[in-house]
Amino acid sequence: xxxxxxxxxxxxxxxxxxxxxxxxxxxxxxxxxxxxxxxxxxxxxxxxxxxxxxxxxxxxxxxxxxxxxxxxxxxxxxxxxxxxxxxxxxxxxxxxxxxxxxxxxxxxxxxxxxxxxxxxxxxxxxxxxxxxxxxxxxxxxxxxxxxxxxxxxxxxxxxxxxxxxxxxxxxxxxxxxxxxxxxxxxxxxxxxxxxxxxxxxxxxxxxxxxxxxxxxxxxxxxxxxxxxxxxxxxxxxxxxxxxxxxxxxxxxxxxxxxxxxxxxxxxxxxxxxxxxxxxxxxxxxxxxxx
Amino acid sequence: xxxxxxxxxxxxxxxxxxxxxxxxxxxxxxxxxxxxxxxxxxxxxxxxxxxxxxxxxxxxxxxxxxxxxxxxxxxxxxxxxxxxxxxxxxxxxxxxxxxxxxxxxxxxxxxxxxxxxxxxxxxxxxxxxxxxxxxxxxxxxxxxxxxxxxxxxxxxxxxxxxxxxxxxxxxxxxxxxxxxxxxxxxxxxxxxxxxxxxxxxxxxxxxxxxxxxxxxxxxxxxxxxxxxxxxxxxxxxxxxxxxxxxxxxxxxxxxxxxxxxxxxxxxxxxxxxxxxxxxxxxxxxxxxxxxxxxxxxxxxxxxxxxxxxxxx
Amino acid sequence: xxxxxxxxxxxxxxxxxxxxxxxxxxxxxxxxxxxxxxxxxxxxxxxxxxxxxxxxxxxxxxxxxxxxxxxxxxxxxxxxxxxxxxxxxxxxxxxxxxxxxxxxxxxxxxxxxxxxxxxxxxxxxxxxxxxxxxxxxxxxxxxxxxxxxxxxxxxxxxxxxxxxxxxxxxxxxxxxxxxxxxxxxxxxxxxxxxxxxxxxxxxxxxxxxxxxxxxxxxxxxxxxxxxxxxxxxxxxxxxxxxxxxxxxxxxxxxxxxxxxxxxxxxxxxxxxxxxxxxxxxxxxxxxxxxxxxxxxxxxxxxxxxxxxxxxxxxxxxxxxxxxxxxxxxxxxxxxxxxxxxxxxxxxxxxxxxxxxxxxxxxxxxxxxxxxxxxxxxxxxxxxxxxxx
Numbered sequence: 001x002x003x004x005x006x007x008x009x010x011x012x013x014x015x016x017x018x019x020x021x022x023x024x025x026x027x028x029x030x031x032x033x034x035x036x037x038x039x040x041x042x043x044x045x046x047x048x049x050x051x052x053x054x055x056x057x058x059x060x061x062x063x064x065x066x067x068x069x070x071x072x073x074x075x076x077x078x079x080x081x082x083x084x085x086x087x088x089x090x091x092x093x094x095x096x097x098x099x100x101x102x103x104x105x106x107x108x109x110x111x112x113x114x115x116x117x118x119x120x121x122x123x124x125x126x127x128x129x130x131x132x133x134x135x136x137x138x139x140x141x142x143x144x145x146x147x148x149x150x151x152x153x154x155x156x157x158x159x160x161x162x163x164x165x166x167x168x169x170x171x172x173x174x175x176x177x178x179x180x181x182x183x184x185x186x187x188x189x190x191x192x193x194x195x196x197x198x199x200x201x202x203x204x205x206x207x208x209x210x211x212x213x214x215x216x217x218x219x220x221x222x223x224x225x226x227x228x229x230x231x232x233x234x235x236x237x238x239x240x241x242x243x244x245x246x247x248x249x250x251x252x253x254x255x256x257x258x259x260x261x262x263x264x265x266x267x268x269x270x271x272x273x274x275x276x277x278x279x280x281x282x283x284x285x286x287x288x289x290x
Numbered sequence: 291x292x293x294x295x296x297x298x299x300x301x302x303x304x305x306x307x308x309x310x311x312x313x314x315x316x317x318x319x320x321x322x323x324x325x326x327x328x329x330x331x332x333x334x335x336x337x338x339x340x341x342x343x344x345x346x347x348x349x350x351x352x353x354x355x356x357x358x359x360x361x362x363x364x365x366x367x368x369x370x371x372x373x374x375x376x377x378x379x380x381x382x383x384x385x386x387x388x389x390x391x392x393x394x395x396x397x398x399x400x401x402x403x404x405x406x407x408x409x410x411x412x413x414x415x416x417x418x419x420x421x422x423x424x425x426x427x428x429x430x431x432x433x434x435x436x437x438x439x440x441x442x443x444x445x446x447x448x449x450x451x452x453x454x455x456x457x458x459x460x461x462x463x464x465x466x467x468x469x470x471x472x473x474x475x476x477x478x479x480x481x482x483x484x485x486x487x488x489x490x491x492x493x494x495x496x497x498x499x500x501x502x503x504x505x506x507x508x509x510x511x512x513x514x515x516x517x518x519x520x521x522x523x524x525x526x527x528x529x530x531x532x533x534x535x536x537x538x539x540x541x542x543x544x545x546x547x548x549x550x551x552x553x554x555x556x557x558x559x560x561x562x563x564x565x566x567x568x569x570x571x572x573x574x575x576x577x578x579x580x581x582x583x584x585x586x587x588x589x590x591x592x593x594x595x596x597x598x599x600x601x602x
Numbered sequence: 603x604x605x606x607x608x609x610x611x612x613x614x615x616x617x618x619x620x621x622x623x624x625x626x627x628x629x630x631x632x633x634x635x636x637x638x639x640x641x642x643x644x645x646x647x648x649x650x651x652x653x654x655x656x657x658x659x660x661x662x663x664x665x666x667x668x669x670x671x672x673x674x675x676x677x678x679x680x681x682x683x684x685x686x687x688x689x690x691x692x693x694x695x696x697x698x699x700x701x702x703x704x705x706x707x708x709x710x711x712x713x714x715x716x717x718x719x720x721x722x723x724x725x726x727x728x729x730x731x732x733x734x735x736x737x738x739x740x741x742x743x744x745x746x747x748x749x750x751x752x753x754x755x756x757x758x759x760x761x762x763x764x765x766x767x768x769x770x771x772x773x774x775x776x777x778x779x780x781x782x783x784x785x786x787x788x789x790x791x792x793x794x795x796x797x798x799x800x801x802x803x804x805x806x807x808x809x810x811x812x813x814x815x816x817x818x819x820x821x822x823x824x825x826x827x828x829x830x831x832x833x834x835x836x837x838x839x840x841x842x843x844x845x846x847x848x849x850x851x852x853x854x855x856x857x858x859x860x861x862x863x864x865x866x867x868x869x870x871x872x873x874x875x876x877x878x879x880x881x882x883x884x885x886x887x888x889x890x891x892x893x894x895x896x897x898x899x900x901x902x903x904x905x906x907x908x909x910x911x912x913x914x915x916x917x918x919x920x921x922x923x924x925x926x927x928x929x930x931x932x933x934x935x936x937x938x939x940x941x942x943x944x945x946x947x948x949x950x951x952x953x954x955x956x957x958x959x960x961x962x963x964x965x966x967x968x969x970x971x972x973x974x975x976x977x978x979x980x981x982x983x984x985x986x987x988x989x990x
Contacts, residue, residue: 007811095401100539121862220638227409260812315689318686416800424771564679
């Protein structure tokens, strides 16, 4: 098995696909984390919301492309409501109130999903782009997984440009480094926070919409994905775009090759990686602040 | 502090009156309340006084339950008191090892690393076939006090015994907080750098507090296993830790009696709400959000402020 | 407390034939209405309520009232709620239970309090084996009975090698172990196995790649709910169908969600105690009633278990009249033809004895239907260490 190049190729792609899905989820979380010192445990619930809204949009408009376009907008709108009603008040409150309020939000959002979409698992049946199989050498491989990988790289590239080439990016970087000084220098920190929060929510929604055709959508699906996402964020380093990217690759590979090579330890491998990183690099692999 | 001791005495009186008016189901609720009161008070020592918010505390609670069942069951075969002692000390030892690693980071990183350790424990018991895996362990014995004329298989006596344990734990924790160790613990929370500058071994103090709180959580676990006489990995999951944190915030963080009040409120809410609506999770979540946003330090903080205003 | 008197006394014409003494029977429904199993809870409750409606006429002048509570997937909370129903609501019989861990938590309590429990899902073999109780009656299935029938059948189709895959929890292992035993006894060989985590990312790509690389002829699986949808879709995407045919415990393509799997379910062969396409008057009555009552939805095997649980309870009440002690015994003497075919309770274990259907999913015109390939009649578990 280990000498078979197609094993490494296929599992490598599998690991990359999972990594990109985790990246879409964790990048929003990490930038919110790094910029605002805010921990949002309900981020996974926004992912579930993206999948469910995406499902409804795809069914109503007959194309999953609409779901990719509109689900992030809808989730960002939910994010705006959350920001104005809750998040803004908790900004300076310290980690415990933030953890508790967003923990409470998990239950509220889960029940709202259950109320609106019911308890059965849902999935779009027709008209999914890239639903076929592509042959890589002799190995057939799902085209949709390659699409997820492409979306992940595109978002990474787009965010890299946004952070390094735009005014908003400069403000975000200044805010992550030192919010007080940035404010003193005339950066509208509040507005930057708000925009970044919406962007993070939109990316969670996008992740949900992109995952939905390959997986399924059901109320409460965000709870299972939350812990791996948090692990990625902490391993990568809070607030760091490249950190989220590298952390996603690490966890994607740990989960994929862990299950293939050491099935008995797959369950604990991710947590072991988390603890090891925190022990030797307490602020993650690529922390945003030196 | 005296006012809070008075509150604690009042809470005890309420529990005892409740006990005297209860039938079978009331006893079951009371025992559950008392178990969670012990667990919540131990987390208050860590999070409320020591500033170490742990999302892995339920894992130590569950570990205590498993240790008791393993030590006292056919696999090892210790007597029940020895198994309780073993569960308490064993959990404390594991907590010391985990704490030695975890206390090196602070704030949100501490929350995450305790979450990581806790979920590792959850996975371990979930997959451990010898300990029942996800189907759990059953047939767990209760402590036998028939030699002194107490029948713990009777729900009323059992509930009373657990309440007594909660009282003992309250007194123990209050005493610890009054010792120099407690003073240092509170100081570490308020101003770690000053204490570090004074040459204090900050990590050692924090690890010791983590171990001590862990041992108390393990003790609570050993009682919980005897109460339900069945345990499953669910006990260790991080969402259980989240629920205990809710108890802290409902009752009042860093007040010791507050978390016990929070345990009463939360256990009752959980059981009563779910028979009223299937959407009880949303109601509880919304309630929690309102409590946090009110910026009162829970019910105890609110009471103190109201009394203070009247005096002022 | 949510109390609903569901049914009042029935037709006066029947009165003469019935014993004069009558009683109100209080039923406690314990199902997950929130959390990961909420979907199954809803199906079972729907089926149960439909069953009470369809068979209520047999109650004579006895009445049934219902209390219900949410077990989540939490054994500790479930035990507290069962105690509340028995000790404070004074129910005569409990029914429901989806998760085997919840059943394990309740077992000793219902046994020592002598409260009858009619299980309508949880499939742990031990519950009607080593840990059986005179007070526990199971009308759903046992894990091993579902997959046990597939071993000899697949071997007979000329399949020599199989790869096993199921979530890493007790039910997954029991289903796979039962298949392994009968498949190997019939001359088959297991060439590999994998147990992905129960919760988590639901990304089965790495496992499917492993199974394909094993060179096995067949992939035998057990997945349910959202995991089953994800798994079946991903299996199709990987183009695995060509050289690795997919078999499973029938929950893989449950009536509850096979329409979501759609074309991806085409060709999957599975075994289960119920198939929606069974052509009998009992099943037609059930499916027509279910569609009419619940927004045109198809009744799943979970709903059937709830429906039959109601039927068992009604029949036992009808036989016992107002004699509640007799009612407890009558629960295990019930037999009838339900939507899934003939059903009776094994006196040795109190597990259900029923048919198993091996069926193929066929996708045509945008719909999936099930074609029954074989019916194994009267499937009965060995005693498995049960002492009543």
